[in-house]
Amino acid sequence: MASRYDRAITVFSPDGHLFQVEYAQEAVKKGSTAVGIRGTDIVVLGVEKKSVAKLQDERTVRKICALDDHVCMAFAVILFCNVLPTFIGLTADARVVINRSRVECQSYKLTVEDPVTVEYITRFIATLKQKYTQSNGRRPFGISALIVGFDDDGIPRLYQTDPSGTYHAWKANAIGRSAKTVREFLEKNYTEDAIANDSEAIKLAIRALLEVVQSGGKNIELAIIRRNQPLKMFSAKEIELQVTEIEKEKEEAEKKKSKKTT
């Protein structure tokens, strides 16, 4: 049945599916994992770095960049300094959406003389994606985005969009390959204690990624935004430090557990 209704984006199947949109969601699962966490005074975005081919310039494969000073996305791009988005899925589609979002951020600032809010730019990206699910001859964008940032009111925000053009606010979420495993980990471990302070929130993000990232800390990229502070990218050394701390804590917890049982 699916084969007759999945070729053209503008066609609903008899049971109400838009197969191209669902297939686009499968494309997202082929991208690497990204995790976003909303803490009390911090937002954290972690992405799995793919290993770069030998002859490839690593700079051009970086995942986290800016849309503006306040907005960051994972395939993280800095939009504005308080908003950090990341896109996972088809790289080329991500680039196109990032460019449009950057233009929109500047245009908004020129018109309204205020930087975009996280929700505004999320809505813009989601609307753009939705347009491509309702146009003749165009396919949907094969990307999901995690958008984190702070608004002027100082409240941290995390939004997720998907190829269908929907967007929702989250406390913590993951997209990309093995997102389900990471989300289950977050559901278990996202507690008030876990995000009580900034370093705990950062550790939670790294622990969530370590569940699915092969070969540990050197394949993780991390960015954070603290309230009223600019975006901070973690260097490989800083991430390694965090990973070592996490492993130490894990060992201690296991020792305590074995003591209790004996």
Place this chain on the structure above:
Amino acid sequence: MAATFFGEVVKAPCRAGTEDQEEEEEGRRETAEDREVRRQLARKREVRLFRRQTKTSLDVSLLEKYPCSKFIIAIGNNAVAFLSSFVMNSGVWEEVGCAKLWNEWCRTTDTTHLSPAEAFCVFYHLKSSPSVLLCQCSCYVAEDQQYQWLEKVFGSCARKNMQVTLLTCRHVTDYKTSESISSLHSPFLKALKTQNFKEPPCCSLLEQPNIVHDLPAAVLSYCQVWKIPAVLYLCYTDVMKLDLITVEAFKPILSSRSLKGLVKNIPQSTEILKKLMTTNEIQSNIYT
């Protein structure tokens, strides 16, 4: 006549037979050239079994030359990686043969060092216990070649006292269920067994209307016909390329009777698996 969605008008095939049939048949008569082309194609698509070290081909079926009590077959790169890390490193395995074949989707390679990125089909037996046979098959065996493969490997007579275990992967979107796909926790394992397989499988059985495809289906059908106890462990995953989590989904099989005695060092196997992943990561730039 019928109209398609895009408005083209196509001629619907008629089963009743028309007056034109005679004329069509004349046009279809084979020439010597057609026969020659057909012969060459058949030769190209032949499945050949031979020993790589001596480069001699096997004149009898593999199981006739190397009778076994346990035959473990891994089909697909994730299943192959699982056997490589967990079973093949726990003993000394000697190569007893390899299958060479060509089809539009793959061509088996000739190199001696086989990486998970290449297509190959190699048979090994355990040196310490030659009645255990293992097959690592990471090439696609086309429909017309499956019968040949079975003939060359199993032969055409019943094998007594043998148990076959198959491992393979399939994309989770092929899994038909009344639940919603998003509630499935992939990767997950499903089993399908022949009537003579009496052991309880290590996971739940594959429900209808799901079916098995390609070479695993051919082997299972053969085993069912010849009353050989056989079980297929099918891993439904959303990552078809070599992936750590998919390979680890096969772990419950390690407790089955056919694999229990063969696996010794599990932590070391996990390390070997991780190394296999990192050295063979074919990075595509399409997906970020």
